Amino acid sequence: MKAEAAVDALSALANDHRLAVFRLLVQAGPEGKPAGAIADALAMPASSLSFHLAHLNRAGLITQSRDGRSLIYAADFAAMTGLVGFLTENCCGGASCAPSAAPSQKKRKAS
Amino acid sequence: MKAEAAVDALSALANDHRLAVFRLLVQAGPEGKPAGAIADALAMPASSLSFHLAHLNRAGLITQSRDGRSLIYAADFAAMTGLVGFLTENCCGGASCAPSAAPSQKKRKAS
DNA sequence: CTAATGATTCGATGATACTAGAAATGTCGA
């Protein structure tokens, strides 16, 4: 995952409502949930939810498919794996993000 | 890490400049970098950089300390570990999301 | 004290995000 895509994904998750939607879809599993069920579960107006779903979809974090009159949204687990991988590699010292794994590349500063 | 803190952290990283700053600080290691050096490395006006550093600091992702006239900023690795942990637990189906034994084996284009 | 330096805060401006009702679109059953 490139930094540009990572920013898109981070931006998509950086909102209470969207994070709640995504977590709900993760719990729902690969089968996903129709928009109406999400709006109902989160007590959100349909138009507001649609706005957030479009945001998540544009960022590549969820997928959309139709089932009759309902639009089914599902979490894209591969995208999430890619994001966590990006953060681990680029924002955790390149090593595993384990707490005690402080990078040993100490640069000596000539002050 | 709670969802509220996670949203703050995600929001802080969901910006090109701030993500670049954070990655630079991760590369710099625990010793951190003075604000001037960051501004110089990223070719950013001092006041703009200060705005973004304050944002990252408020989100708990970086720490600030003074060294003479310079303010040293350093990545807070524990906070990042917490964020990755939150994402893994809450947004990856509860199971391990990142390849648990593959830190950085894959090829990626230099960005 | 005064000057110089590193960095932040202030202030104004433009851009973007969020919300939610109303209207429009797509789909199905009769």
Added chain:
DNA sequence: TCGACATTTCTAGTATCATCGAATCATTAG
């Protein structure tokens, strides 16, 4: 075709974010 339903798109209003020069604060040396 018609009506009902699920959802999106349109629209407008409000709120928050991003930028960056100028002014200010904090620190050190002389």
